[in-house]
């Protein structure tokens with residue numbers, strides 16, 4: 001039986017909204033409703049101050065959709081805080097921007113960004129996290145790539161994170177890395193259609209409501225580009241540094257420059273650049289070739305006055321390892337490809353940056 005969005009909305013319209021007394025569809029609580037065969041996913045966006053009271057509503061909403069014949073139903077609740085009441089001229093003081101928050105227990109936050117999609121930012125984040133863990137660091141990895149969360153697959157983690165007290169979320173752990181991903185909340189392969197405030201809410205929730213424990217470093221795998229998530233992260237959270245991943249290609253470099261500009265404006269220090277897909281070594285004959293050029297990132301880093309942290313080759317094993325849920329640093333630790341990541345990690349530790 002295949003369900004339609006209309007069927008789901010009609011069923012959800014039977015659930016009462018605690019805040020308005022109407023139904024949750026009319027109250028605009030249901031967002032990002034997707035129906036994939038008979039699997040249904042949606043976000044229940046609730047007022048932050050009433051989040052607890054909505055747990056029952058979420059359960060009821062899930063039950064109603066299940067009763068329609070859905071094989072799996074996933075309702076993710078995001079808290080959306082109401083805006084402060086307008087200041088009607090009572091105070092003329094200019095508003096101070098909120099100070100950037102620190103995540104309790106986390107010593108440093110490193111953002112991994114790229115100007116362009118598909119340059120290997122997630123692969124680098126996963127391997128760097130495992131490499132730092134291999135150096136004995138207490139490492140967390142937050143997959144904030146809300147548009148294409150790939151860390152559950154890369155780190156071989158699945159299942160829905162637990163929240164025993166309904167307030168905090170327990171992170172997952174594999175390969176010595178504590179991790180959380182929006183992908184675990186919505187399921188793999190699910191396109192997420194977040195809108196501004198929801199997106200910020202989800203990011204803040206993952207940063208502040210996940211029980212990260214004591215960490216030396218939390219790596220944040222950002223979505224590509226210079227969008228809302230990166231802005232929110234840099235403005236609301238104290239980010240200690242950004243690492244920019246780029247391929248040597250001109251077009252990727254142009255985008256990387258935009259990313260660097262943005263971090264400069266946000267006053268987030270740039271720790272350095274990583275050239276990914278640098279050289280390709282044929283797995284058959286060992287021939288070395290430069291598919292995307294070589295050295296472009298080194299030249300750009302020099303021009304921009306930021307360090308080049310390392311160069312990662314384009315190698316089949318890096319991709320198969322990432323697809324198989326055990327990054328190359330873990331699955332083939334002695335390989336030269338894994339060593340390229342280990343070297344970057346050692347450099348960061350030596351510089352006191354991770």
Ligand SMILES: Nc1ncnc2c1ncn2[C@@H]1O[C@H](COP(=O)(O)OP(=O)(O)OP(=O)(O)O)[C@@H](O)[C@H]1O
Pocket residue numbers: 114116117118119120121122123124145148150223224276277312313314315316318319320322323
């Ligand atoms: N050095 C490499 N050698 C071989 N394959 C690589 C390498 N780096 C990344 N890949 C592969 O390229 C693809 C894209 O990589 P990845 O998902 O890490 O990029 P991304 O920049 O995070 O992409 P997105 O824009 O989707 O966030 C993946 O299949 C990955 O396994």
